[in-house]
Amino acid sequence: MGASFDQIGALDALLELILETTSDADGANPNEKEDGETLASREAVVRRRALRVVNDLFDGDAQGRALVDGAINVLDTRRLYRVVTQPSARSFVAVDPGFAAAAKRYVCFDDFCSCPGFAQVAADADGPILCKHMLAARLAPLVLNTFETKYISDAQYHEAISCRYDPL
Numbered sequence: 001m002g003a004s005f006d007q008i009g010a011l012d013a014l015l016e017l018i019l020e021t022t023s024d025a026d027g028a029n030p031n032e033k034e035d036g037e038t039l040a041s042r043e044a045v046v047r048r049r050a051l052r053v054v055n056d057l058f059d060g061d062a063q064g065r066a067l068v069d070g071a072i073n074v075l076d077t078r079r080l081y082r083v084v085t086q087p088s089a090r091s092f093v094a095v096d097p098g099f100a101a102a103a104k105r106y107v108c109f110d111d112f113c114s115c116p117g118f119a120q121v122a123a124d125a126d127g128p129i130l131c132k133h134m135l136a137a138r139l140a141p142l143v144l145n146t147f148e149t150k151y152i153s154d155a156q157y158h159e160a161i162s163c164r165y166d167p168l
């Protein structure tokens with residue numbers, strides 16, 4: 001969790017930029033109707049750019065590399081999706097156990113994760129920190145083939161953010 005405030009700010013700005021600048025397929029004729037192949041290549045471009053951004057930002061030291069490796073592992077082995085409450089529109093990314101059957105659900109906000117690692121580091125940190133789940137949650141919409149949004153009622157919110165894992 002060696003990310004500094006500047007790195008997190010740069011990460012968020014760059015990931016947003018990737019989404020904005022890749023909204024039309026690279027080099028594709030905008031008048032042409034988008035077919036499946038064009039969509040797939042655009043997704044590949046987004047994925048490649050997002051992974052390059054995190055590698056460039058965090059590859060400077062062992063902690064940064066561990067963060068990136070950890071986030072990729074989270075994306076590979078756990079199930080991530082966005083949860084939005086209705087009607088208040090509160091939102092977080094759920095990191096569910098996936099294949100790791102014994103694991104708990106973690107909930108990620110932009111500046112908070114419910115994992116023990118985050119709590120441990122946050123206790124000693126001066127500024128914002130990033131754990132592997134938070135980095136994975138930022139990457140998920142850009143690199144996963146499917147990143148669903150699930151809608152729950154406001155009444156279900158507190159149960160959903162508790163670490164107990166119940167399938168939503």
Ligand SMILES: [Zn+2]
Nearest residue numbers: 113115131133
């Ligand atoms: Zn975490």
